[in-house]
Amino acid sequence: MQQLVDILEDYLQRNFNEDTLKVFRQLWMKSNVSEFDIAEHLRLSINYVRNLLYGLHAFNMVNSTRKKDRQKGWYIYYWTFNVKHAVGLILQEKQQQLVALKKSRGEESKERYACPDGHVTFNAVRALEHGFKCPECEKLLVRQVTRFEPEVLQAREEGLRREIEFLQQPLLLQEKPEKKAPRPKAKQKKKILVKKTSRKIKKLKKKITRLQKKLTKTKKPRVQKKLLKKIRGLKVKKKILKQGKKPSRNPLPKVRKMLKPQLKRVSPAQSPTKKPPVKDAQKSGLLSKLRKKVGF
Numbered sequence: 001m002q003q004l005v006d007i008l009e010d011y012l013q014r015n016f017n018e019d020t021l022k023v024f025r026q027l028w029m030k031s032n033v034s035e036f037d038i039a040e041h042l043r044l045s046i047n048y049v050r051n052l053l054y055g056l057h058a059f060n061m062v063n064s065t066r067k068k069d070r071q072k073g074w075y076i077y078y079w080t081f082n083v084k085h086a087v088g089l090i091l092q093e094k095q096q097q098l099v100a101l102k103k104s105r106g107e108e109s110k111e112r113y114a115c116p117d118g119h120v121t122f123n124a125v126r127a128l129e130h131g132f133k134c135p136e137c138e139k140l141l142v143r144q145v146t147r148f149e150p151e152v153l154q155a156r157e158e159g160l161r162r163e164i165e166f167l168q169q170p171l172l173l174q175e176k177p178e179k180k181a182p183r184p185k186a187k188q189k190k191k192i193l194v195k196k197t198s199r200k201i202k203k204l205k206k207k208i209t210r211l212q213k214k215l216t217k218t219k220k221p222r223v224q225k226k227l228l229k230k231i232r233g234l235k236v237k238k239k240i241l242k243q244g245k246k247p248s249r250n251p252l253p254k255v256r257k258m259l260k261p262q263l264k265r266v267s268p269a270q271s272p273t274k275k276p277p278v279k280d281a282q283k284s285g286l287l288s289k290l291r292k293k294v295g296f
Helices: 002-015 018-027 035-042 046-057 083-105 124-129 150-168 186-217 221-243 252-259 286-294
Strands: 062-068 075-081 109-114 142-147
Touching (some): 035 075
Antiparallel strands (some): 109 142
């Protein structure tokens, strides 16, 4: 494992700066690391850390997932290091180096003309064609003589072959298991529930006071009825929360039950015998008959 880490660090040090190497150390053997946590650990600005991560992301050496923070409202990116793709890039580079070494091994010495800024390198014939000047910056080409020692080249070639063989092996990464949050005990659960219910009751009290203020201000009967219904529903919710039960979405049926007690249905066998109603003189129609006879 340490050999793989050394190869990756060497590659990042050659192709990137030291800060990207620090970022890699923060991401190694971890998954979904927040960019804010990386910036806090390294004591760097969040924008600079993002630029370093975007640089790695350009070579697909890093993957990211986006999640929205509910409290702050902005998106936070969580990063993971793509080990397989990074190993593939390094393997490709090492193979190219090995091919170049094999070519240079047959030649004992070479005479080349290179640009001082490193734009181009020519052999003697090509340098003559361009007048010993760089075609891009027009600076004079510098003569370089490279001598290849066979022992050094052979040792380097063997080292490259070992690294390629090691990188071609299947990766067996043992990622650190993410620590799960401990489950709350029964007492802790009760405390959490009590806190949540107390918050809900406070909110309901505030709503009731607001509606009561509106009720005192308004004089329209329709609006008053609506407000009274809402206040009753909220009061019922409050009572249910105090009892320790979850309130239903439609509290109106419960309000009716609480306001109007349920009457027990009595069967016809158990029902008492009804007394016949006493006939009034006015109801029976005697007065109307007398009025007709008398004439008033």
